[in-house]
Amino acid sequence: MYRTAAGEEIFIVDGHSHLWDASPANQRNKYGRGWIDCFYAYHKNLSPPDYVWTLEHYEKYSPEDMVHDQFVKGYVDLAILQPTYLTDFYTNGFNTIEQNSTMKKAFPNRYILNGAWDPRDGYNGLEYLRRQKGEWDIKGVKLYTAEWRGSSKGWKLSDPDAYTYLEECAKLGIMNIHVHKGPTIYPLNRDAFDVADVDDAASHFTELTFIVEHAGLPRLEDFCWIATQESNVYAGLAVVLPFIHPRPRYFAEVMANLLFWIGPDKILFGSDYAIWEPKWLIEKFAAFEMPEDLKAEFGVDMTMETKRKILGLNAARLYGIDPDEHMKKVKGDVLSQQAEILHAIH
Amino acid sequence: MPSIDSDTREVGGCDQSRPHMNNAGDAIGRCHDSDLGDAIDRVPTEADVMTAIADVLDPELDEPLVKLGFIDRVLVESSDVTVVFKLPTYWCSPNFAYLMASDLREKVRSVPGVHTVRVNLLDHCAEDEVTRGINGGLSFSEAFPEETPEDEDLEMLRRIFLRKGFLMRQDTLIRQMLKMGIDEATIITLRMADMTIDESANVVMVMAPGQTVRLEGAGRNAVLYVHRRASLGLPVGPDDPLMINDEGLPVEPTGLREFLRRSRSIRMNIMFNTSMCKGLFRTRYENAGASEAYPEGESI
Numbered sequence: 001m002y003r004t005a006a007g008e009e010i011f012i013v014d015g016h017s018h019l020w021d022a023s024p025a026n027q028r029n030k031y032g033r034g035w036i037d038c039f040y041a042y043h044k045n046l047s048p049p050d051y052v053w054t055l056e057h058y059e060k061y062s063p064e065d066m067v068h069d070q071f072v073k074g075y076v077d078l079a080i081l082q083p084t085y086l087t088d089f090y091t092n093g094f095n096t097i098e099q100n101s102t103m104k105k106a107f108p109n110r111y112i113l114n115g116a117w118d119p120r121d122g123y124n125g126l127e128y129l130r131r132q133k134g135e136w137d138i139k140g141v142k143l144y145t146a147e148w149r150g151s152s153k154g155w156k157l158s159d160p161d162a163y164t165y166l167e168e169c170a171k172l173g174i175m176n177i178h179v180h181k182g183p184t185i186y187p188l189n190r191d192a193f194d195v196a197d198v199d200d201a202a203s204h205f206t207e208l209t210f211i212v213e214h215a216g217l218p219r220l221e222d223f224c225w226i227a228t229q230e231s232n233v234y235a236g237l238a239v240v241l242p243f244i245h246p247r248p249r250y251f252a253e254v255m256a257n258l259l260f261w262i263g264p265d266k267i268l269f270g271s272d273y274a275i276w277e278p279k280w281l282i283e284k285f286a287a288f289e290m291p292e293d294l295k296a297e298f299g300v301d302m303t304m305e306t307k308r309k310i311l312g313l314n315a316a317r318l319y320g321i322d323p324d325e326h327m328k329k330v331k332g333d334v335l336s337q338q339a340e341i342l343h344a345i346h
Numbered sequence: 347m348p349s350i351d352s353d354t355r356e357v358g359g360c361d362q363s364r365p366h367m368n369n370a371g372d373a374i375g376r377c378h379d380s381d382l383g384d385a386i387d388r389v390p391t392e393a394d395v396m397t398a399i400a401d402v403l404d405p406e407l408d409e410p411l412v413k414l415g416f417i418d419r420v421l422v423e424s425s426d427v428t429v430v431f432k433l434p435t436y437w438c439s440p441n442f443a444y445l446m447a448s449d450l451r452e453k454v455r456s457v458p459g460v461h462t463v464r465v466n467l468l469d470h471c472a473e474d475e476v477t478r479g480i481n482g483g484l485s486f487s488e489a490f491p492e493e494t495p496e497d498e499d500l501e502m503l504r505r506i507f508l509r510k511g512f513l514m515r516q517d518t519l520i521r522q523m524l525k526m527g528i529d530e531a532t533i534i535t536l537r538m539a540d541m542t543i544d545e546s547a548n549v550v551m552v553m554a555p556g557q558t559v560r561l562e563g564a565g566r567n568a569v570l571y572v573h574r575r576a577s578l579g580l581p582v583g584p585d586d587p588l589m590i591n592d593e594g595l596p597v598e599p600t601g602l603r604e605f606l607r608r609s610r611s612i613r614m615n616i617m618f619n620t621s622m623c624k625g626l627f628r629t630r631y632e633n634a635g636a637s638e639a640y641p642e643g644e645s646i
Contacts, residue, residue, distance in 0.1 A: 034436035045629040218618035221611035246640035
């Protein structure tokens with residue numbers, strides 16, 4: 001729960017977080033090294049100085065660090081765990097559902113555990129998906145279309161095999177499909193991060209919701225076009241939001257576009273923890289004001305109502321969470337108590 | 347100068363006068379100097395090489411590699427040149443890296459006195475494939491056979507980004523005009539001849555009906571606008587409309603707002619890449635944090 005200077009309370013769902021292990025012991029090859037180094041550059045590149053970690057800590061942090069940064073220090077009430085497997089780069093995977101489930105088991109009221117699938121895994125992958133549903137009752141999955149698998153350097157949501165998995169999701173009641181579509185990295189030459197395949201899948205599976213993480217940046221215009229066409233396409237703000245610190249004008253322009261094209265009901269906050277910490281992101285977002293010229297040009301604003309939707313209500317709706325009920329459940333838990341104490345001091 | 351039309355052309359007899367290159371793809375060199383003897387005798391300098399590659403662009407950022415700091419070093423040993431370059435992340439798309447490497451190679455080959463050219467990519471997940479492919483004279487799809495559709499064409503990719511660069515510059519120019527009080531209806535009636543650019547003063551003068559408007563800080567952008575427009579093969583004659591879409595058609599009489607909305611997102615797309623990549627590059631190679639990587643005053 002975040003309290004504004006005026007005393008208003010805002011319910012916070014961190015729509016995108018990870019418990020990863022990128023320690024040298026788990027790095028399988030030079031790509032494992034290259035991956036975490038690149039993540040670390042993102043972290044350092046956009047975080048305010050007080051929130052920059054050491055590389056060693058960043059490679060592997062503890063579950064205790066994570067709950068502290070999210071729920072004690074970081075105002076978050078509920079967080080979604082999104083796996084990223086990368087088993088070609090990390091011996092035990094970078095951030096699997098098994099790794100993330102450590103958090104869910106220790107703090108069941110604080111986390112929503114999402115699963116993952118990869119159409120290249122064929123029948124075994126479908127079995128694995130059913131097992132994730134059976135074991136953890138997942139309501140969503142995170143898909144990483146640019147994941148390497150042997151000689152394959154990615155896949156598309158519009159691939160026939162991907163359709164088989166999407167059908168299975170619909171059948172199992174896994175309704176929230178988070179898709180990573182972000183900044184240009186390998187292998188864009190196969191357009192693995194092109195958002196066009198989302199259009200295809202979203203118009204075919206109208207019962208599912210597609211949350212495009214990172215809003216397809218930098219290809220914002222493509223994303224907005226698709227999200228305007230398909231009512232079941234949402235934007236995840238992970239990676240977008242940190243620009244609020246070093247490049248507030250750029251952030252404002254992205255928000256103006258998103259609000260104009262897709263509206264305030266289809267945008268989800270996400271810190272992408274541990275790439276960035278939720279505390280500073282939420283503080284800056286809650287205080288953010290849309291510049292006058294953009295208000296005039298786009299006819300949009302960042303009202304408190306809009307901020308509430310983005311920071312928690314939209315994700316709560318997608319995951320069937322009643323914010324009041326949720327707050328009753330976590331009120332008085334050890335993390336809430338620690339948060340009360342910490343924020344009372346400051 | 348982006349080399350859309352710079353496909354290597356054979357010049358009759360020229361290759362025979364030049365020492366044989368060590369790479370298959372270099373066997374037929376371009377002949378730029380009318381005095382072949384001079385070309386052979388001349389020893390290229392590092393400065394010659396830097397001048398030759400000064401305009402090689404990062405396609406996504408639409409900015410020169412030299413200016414971005416992506417050229418790690420240039421080594422000249424008599425007539426053999428090696429250019430080493432590096433990129434903001436380990437995962438930057440290999441097709442863009444390949445495009446840059448290929449442009450670097452072409453440009454260095456055109457320097458009089460240069461016999462062999464090597465282009466090396468550093469600190470990249472596909473550094474071996476890119477370096478080997480470029481220096482072996484392979485096409486991108488030959489260098490990355492497993493992951494490239496046969497019809498993938500770097501030239502097409504280059505054009506996509508030139509088009510974006512064109513629209514971004516036009517967007518900036520239109521906004522500068524609006525800001526100085528030239529109205530939408532007037533802007534779409536302007537011709538190329540109505541704009542005069544003073545690049546060194548970074549100023550544009552616009553001769554609109556009944557008024558001459560001075561746009562401070564608009565000159566360099568306007569030069570690039572005209573340059574990208576010409577590179578795309580779009581008309582740049584004095585009577586051609588100043589504002590056209592990327593197919594060369596004039597803007598609809600009432601459509602400037604809609605037009606701007608689209609070009610704004612393209613401009614933002616490039617701005618994102620530029621600020622993200624510059625920042626990551628500085629973080630990676632200069633150990634910069636957010637405050638150093640995004641110096642104050644650098645704004646979109």
